[in-house]
Amino acid sequence: METLVLSPLFWLLAIAGVTLTGISKSGFAGGAGVVAVPLLALVMPVPLAVFLMLPLLLAMDIKTVQYYWRHADWVQLKSIVPAAVAGITVGGLLLGRLPEDWLKLLLGILSIVFALWQRLAPLLGAMKGAAWLWGGISGLTSTLIHAGGPPINIYLIARQLPKLDWLATAGIFFGIMNAVKVIPYLLTGDWTRDLFLMSLLLLPVALAGVWLGRQIQGRISERQFALCCRALLLASGILLLAQVFWP
Template structure:
């Protein structure tokens, strides 16, 4: 599959997506930074976008775990990790079976749902304590488009976790999940040397995003940042739905 890594569009979308993801992971438990893969999918096929982001996310995980590991809740992790493994297995199976167009449609719909999370989450309050459910959903969405934050944040919200415990638990959980996702990505034959090289070139943007997020979370509540990410996610999600329906087969 051709990957136009030499285009300005790719590096612009990649830079924006990686920096926003880094800010979100280290400052807001990953809940808002799900825009990287949907943005990159406008420049490269969606599976390639997901593969490029995985090493970048692992790099971010090392930093965020270092920052917040002392605040992680072991009891919460024991409850969520097994369910997340089930979700990763399901997501990996889906990713290997579906066409790029189908994945773009699914990604677009997921993006729109997550962009609308503020308005629909109230109807899901009665399910907030179902850790097995949110852990599994997070595993699926994390595998497909690295968007495991919003489902987990619904669960954390229901448990009223303190801010630092929220950040620490999310950091460790997503570190475990991202490391585990290497397995389904390998089984599906997605790894290529050129993609790893692109990931390495994006690491400075990842470092910058994590540093910015750590500083931002000490100063603001994150509402403005979250709103910006929701708008980007809604636009990119709608664009992917259109692209999957009408343009993928001819691109």
């Protein structure tokens, strides 16, 4: 940990990853939130990167919900939150046991296919059990590598929610998920005080990123917003596959 604290590269990657995640949270419904862990994994073990990010994600979620909660689609939340909790439960049991590359490969392929194939949205929207499928996958991948954004955005894109409804619904969804994830993370015994203190040092960066995201989303149209989310989904998928094939 002392080596990390003294490493300029660590702080550069951490600030970049946390800022992008904050912008993504309040500006693009978490579509690029997957970038932080892969960036941090360049200089620290993935499990440590996951533990480092959780307090920051919780802080970002709280701020995002403060911005948009009045626009939340509670009908959608009632469908996807129970599925996410189930996914978190499975993910908690698999923490440290499931090869990360398998998860990254599947998630990366799904993200890229959906981002490039617009006709897939109506099909996913009409799927039976789509809320349980994507909500559950989001809970699972979020618990293991903080990559819950692409799966739930696949579902929300298919539902064609208005921009503010989308941001509010995603913000509350991620906030509930990350709060629930505290339980399995604590049970591992690997979440140390030093990691938590490092998270606190990065808290101003996280809040600045959320503020920037809100400023950006207020300056783009609904159509531009949807295109940005697809672009972020594509970028997330490429980044996940890059982590698998060029570690």
